[in-house]
Each structure stands twice: as C-alpha cells, then as structure tokens.
Amino acid sequence: xxxxxxxxxxxxxxxxxxxxxxxxxxxxxxxxxxxxxxxxxxxxxxxxxxxxxxxxxxxxxxxxxxxxxxxxxxxxxxxxxxxxxxxxxxxxxxxxxxxxxxxxxxxxxxxxxxxxxxxxxxxxxxxxxxxxxxxxxxxxxxxxx
Numbered sequence: 001x002x003x004x005x006x007x008x009x010x011x012x013x014x015x016x017x018x019x020x021x022x023x024x025x026x027x028x029x030x031x032x033x034x035x036x037x038x039x040x041x042x043x044x045x046x047x048x049x050x051x052x053x054x055x056x057x058x059x060x061x062x063x064x065x066x067x068x069x070x071x072x073x074x075x076x077x078x079x080x081x082x083x084x085x086x087x088x089x090x091x092x093x094x095x096x097x098x099x100x101x102x103x104x105x106x107x108x109x110x111x112x113x114x115x116x117x118x119x120x121x122x123x124x125x126x127x128x129x130x131x132x133x134x135x136x137x138x139x140x141x142x143x144x145x
Contacts, residue, residue, distance in 0.1 A: 011036045014059055014107050020085045020131055028124040035113035041100040050097040054087020056110040063104030068097040076101070088114055089132065 011033035015021050021029060039058070041047055047058060050069060059082040067075050067083070074096070077083065083098055091111050118125045 007038065009033075011038075011107050014061060017080060018057075018059060018082050018085070019135075020057075020088075020128065023127050023131065024124060028121060028127070031117045031121050031124060032109065032114070035117050036107050036109050039106050039108045041104040041106070043100055043102055045100045045104075047098045047100060047104070047106075048084065048087075048094045048096075050094050052094050054084055054091060054094045054111075056108055056114065057082060057084040057088040058098075058106040058108045061105045061107055064101045065098050065104055066101050068099065069095070087111065089128070 012026065012029045015029050015032055015036065016024070021032065024032070038061075041063075047065065048054065060077055060079055062079060065077045065081075066073050067077060077098070083096070084094075086092065087094060088109060088111055118128070
C-alpha cells in the first residue's frame with residue numbers, strides 16, 4: 001500500500017510538468033495520477049502508429065523515442081516529453097508514429113480511465129477545457145501570422 005501511494009505521488013510530480021495539467025491543483029493532479037500506469041516499452045517497439053486511433057497520453061520518464069510523420073523522423077523525445085494529449089481527449093487518429101529507440105518507461109493514461117476521473121472532478125474538466133481553448137487560440141494566431 002505504501003508503494004502505491006509513493007507511485008501516485010511520483011506520478012503527480014511528473015504530470016504537473018505536462019502543459020495540459022499546468023493549472024491543476026495537487027488534488028486534481030492526484031485524481032489523474034490515480035488512473036495513470038507505469039508502462040515499459042522495449043527498444044524498437046512502436047508505441048503509437050500514425051493514423052491509428054489514439055487511446056491516451058504518454059509522458060516519457062526514461063529512455064528515448066523518435067517521432068515519425070509520413071515515415072520521416074521529425075524529432076526525438078526523451079525524459080519529460082509527452083505525446084498523445086489530443087488522443088486523451090478525443091480518441092482521434094494519431095498524427096505521428098512514435099518508436100522506442102531505447103528501453104522506454106512512460107507514465108500512461110488511457111482515455112476511458114481519464115474520462116472517469118473527469119466525471120468525478122468538474123473543476124479538473126473546466127481547467128482542461130480552458131487549456132484546450134488557450135492552445136486552439138494560440139494555434140489559430142500562429143496560422144494567421
């Protein structure tokens with residue numbers, strides 16, 4: 001039991017670095033951390049594939065990944081990076097393929113567990129909607145420049 005509490009606390013610390021959760025309180029982050037899982041991927045494993053239905057968010061804790069779009073490597077992601085935040089909210093198709101270049105450990109949240117946490121915490125839901133709107137405005141502004 002102590003181990004699980006420590007893990008949830010560790011997850012909370014990691015999740016607060018994700019911009020989607022930046023305005024969340026410790027209590028709100030704890031409710032998200034409660035549904036997060038510690039996931040390990042072996043070198044070469046395709047974590048998500050471009051065009052496939054997205055099922056959740058991954059925050060890289062250890063290891064290195066490469067991000068490919070249209071079969072071309074666009075960037076690499078290491079500890080602290082995250083991907084899948086849009087899929088966490090809408091379950092739409094993945095916009096890129098992410099492959100483990102080394103052994104990779106992530107904190108991962110699947111959409112159906114996340115939705116349960118959102119239903120139980122309306123202030124968390126409102127904060128996430130506000131952040132998504134902020135990001136949409138920022139993206140629209142960048143397109144108009």
